[in-house]
Amino acid sequence: MLTVLRTTWPLLLGVMLFMVGNGMQGTLLGIRGGLEGFSTYQMSMVMSGYFLGFLFGSQMTPIMIRRVGHVRVFAALGSMISAVLILYAAMPHWLVWAALRVVIGFSFSGVYITAESWLNASSTNETRGQALSAYMIVQMIGIIAAQLLMNTADPEGYLLFVIPSVLVSVAFTPILLSVAPAPPFAQVKRLSLRKLFEVSPLGVVGMFLMGGTFSALFGMASVWGMRAGLSVPEISVFVGAIYVGGLVAQYPIGWASDRMDRRKIICVISAVGTVAMLLAVIFSPGFAVLSVLAAVAGGVANPLYSLLIAYTNDYLDQNDMAAASGGLLFINGVGAMMGPPITGWLMVRIGSGGYFLFLVIMFGGIAGYALYRMLRHPNRIGQYPGAYAVISPAASALAVDKALKAAEGANEDDARA
Numbered sequence: 001m002l003t004v005l006r007t008t009w010p011l012l013l014g015v016m017l018f019m020v021g022n023g024m025q026g027t028l029l030g031i032r033g034g035l036e037g038f039s040t041y042q043m044s045m046v047m048s049g050y051f052l053g054f055l056f057g058s059q060m061t062p063i064m065i066r067r068v069g070h071v072r073v074f075a076a077l078g079s080m081i082s083a084v085l086i087l088y089a090a091m092p093h094w095l096v097w098a099a100l101r102v103v104i105g106f107s108f109s110g111v112y113i114t115a116e117s118w119l120n121a122s123s124t125n126e127t128r129g130q131a132l133s134a135y136m137i138v139q140m141i142g143i144i145a146a147q148l149l150m151n152t153a154d155p156e157g158y159l160l161f162v163i164p165s166v167l168v169s170v171a172f173t174p175i176l177l178s179v180a181p182a183p184p185f186a187q188v189k190r191l192s193l194r195k196l197f198e199v200s201p202l203g204v205v206g207m208f209l210m211g212g213t214f215s216a217l218f219g220m221a222s223v224w225g226m227r228a229g230l231s232v233p234e235i236s237v238f239v240g241a242i243y244v245g246g247l248v249a250q251y252p253i254g255w256a257s258d259r260m261d262r263r264k265i266i267c268v269i270s271a272v273g274t275v276a277m278l279l280a281v282i283f284s285p286g287f288a289v290l291s292v293l294a295a296v297a298g299g300v301a302n303p304l305y306s307l308l309i310a311y312t313n314d315y316l317d318q319n320d321m322a323a324a325s326g327g328l329l330f331i332n333g334v335g336a337m338m339g340p341p342i343t344g345w346l347m348v349r350i351g352s353g354g355y356f357l358f359l360v361i362m363f364g365g366i367a368g369y370a371l372y373r374m375l376r377h378p379n380r381i382g383q384y385p386g387a388y389a390v391i392s393p394a395a396s397a398l399a400v401d402k403a404l405k406a407a408e409g410a411n412e413d414d415a416r417a
Contacts, residue, residue: 008119008131010174012138015115017171018081019142021164022108024149025085026050027239028164029097030222031155031232032088040227042094044344047219048337049098051211053105055333061110065117071176074114077107078172085165089158115175140247147240151233196312196327202263202373203312206366207328210305211335213362216343216355217242217301221294224355227347234287238294245295246302253303262311263374266304270367273300277363280356297359304366305332 026047033043064073084104088097119131146164153159197204221242225235257265276296279285285293309328316324339358346354 008134010177011115011118012134014171014173014175015135016138016142016145017167018078018108018111018115019139020146020149021081021085021168021171023143023146024160024164025088025104026219027147027150027222027236028155028160029088029101030220030224031150031226031235032092033094033097033223034226035156036092036094038094040223040347041341041344043223044220044340044347046094046097046101047223047340048215049101050105050108050219051215051333051336051339053102053107054109055105055330055337056102057106057109058113058329058333060106061113064110065114070114070117073110075172075176077110077114078168080104080107081111082165082168085161085168089161118175137247140243144240144243144247147236147243150236155232193327193331196324196331199315199324200312202266202370203308203328204331205369206266206304206308206311207332208335209362209365209369210301210308211332211337212339212342213301213359213366214305214332215336215339216358216362217297219340220343220347220355223344224347224352228352230287238287238291241291241294242298242301245298248295249299250303250306254306257303257307257310261374262307262314263370266307266311267367267370267374269300269304269307270363270370273297273304273363274360274367276300277356277359281353281360284353300363 029046030043033046038046061073081104084100084107087100091097091100116135119135149163150160152163193204218239221239222235225238230238253265253269273296276293280290280293309325312324312328339362343355343358346358348354350357
């Protein structure tokens with residue numbers, strides 16, 4: 001790991017600063033939107049814009065990289081992110097914010113794809129798994145640190161918009177001044193949706209529902225917090241708890257998934273998420289309990305994402321994994337666009353509890369469909385399932401493919417040992 005950090009620290013530092021900026025803007029907009037008097041549904045449309053842009057960026061960035069190269073794409077999109085973060089404060093109108101969220105989602109998608117290409121090129125076969133693990137860890141550290149920075153200034157002012165803009169601008173420095181050359185870019189093709197569904201119905205349905213889950217859970221958390229009357233420190237703790245729960249739960253669930261039927265784990269942890277969110281709907285608990293339930297939701301959602309990708313790849317040849325990952329991430333992105341609007345509509349109709357009700361429906365849908373698939377095909381799972389890899393929802397198909405292959409290699413090494 002020390003070798004990995006020594007060779008990739010400029011990239012990892014830059015990515016962490018980008019994630020601080022991204023984590024701050026997501027939480028800050030929900031808070032500032034409430035202060036500006038934007039309605040819940042208007043803010044849901046603002047939050048949905050990010051996922052529309054992210055999906056569009058995942059399709060366009062490979063074309064841009066092939067035309068003008070990694071460095072220009074990285075610098076241009078990073079500059080766009082920095083500018084948008086300032087424009088939020090200068091142009092406080094929900095329609096403008098929605099448009100800016102599309103732009104910043106597009107830009108962050110491109111930045112992630114470019115950074116992951118660099119990381120992959122700078123790693124050897126022996127260090128790629130460690131490098132990708134470090135990449136996922138610094139992403140989570142950046143987002144959690146962003147919630148702490150939310151308490152450094154008044155959200156009604158400009159400073160909280162300036163801080164992430166400056167951090168994003170500074171993030172260029174270690175990456176663009178590093179000696180690592182720009183890597184060649186290999187585009188990842190997708191399997192057709194019909195082929196993906198034939199290979200793994202649970203993978204396709206689960207990833208679509210997970211898209212809605214992630215976009216609602218993370219994108220609407222601060223909007224819910226403002227509607228529920230939480231203070232800024234309480235909102236930052238609530239959002240931070242989601243990410244901490246996801247970070248802590250990934251590894252034990254991943255360990256278990258390599259040793260038993262993944263459908264059972266998907267069903268069980270989805271049911272846990274369903275029950276936890278149902279408790280929030282029925283009992284309207286206090287803030288301390290809500291924070292614990294938020295950690296449970298994050299601890300279910302993040303591993304579920306990795307589990308569904310690993311489960312789908314259990315039934316594919318290794319040469320098809322990258323194409324399948326690209327298709328699954330596209331399906332996830334389509335699902336993500338519907339999460340905030342539906343959550344916003346539920347919050348308007350039934351109050352702040354609509355936030356948790358939507359998560360009940362999403363987690364419950366995954367649990368129910370996984371149970372249905374087990375009952376219909378009780379012996380579908382192979383005796384030796386493929387490897388589980390810790391994967392971030394922000395990861396591109398390239399990173400997913402490399403993470404899975406690195407995990408497969410580690411499993412083979414363990415088996416030989």
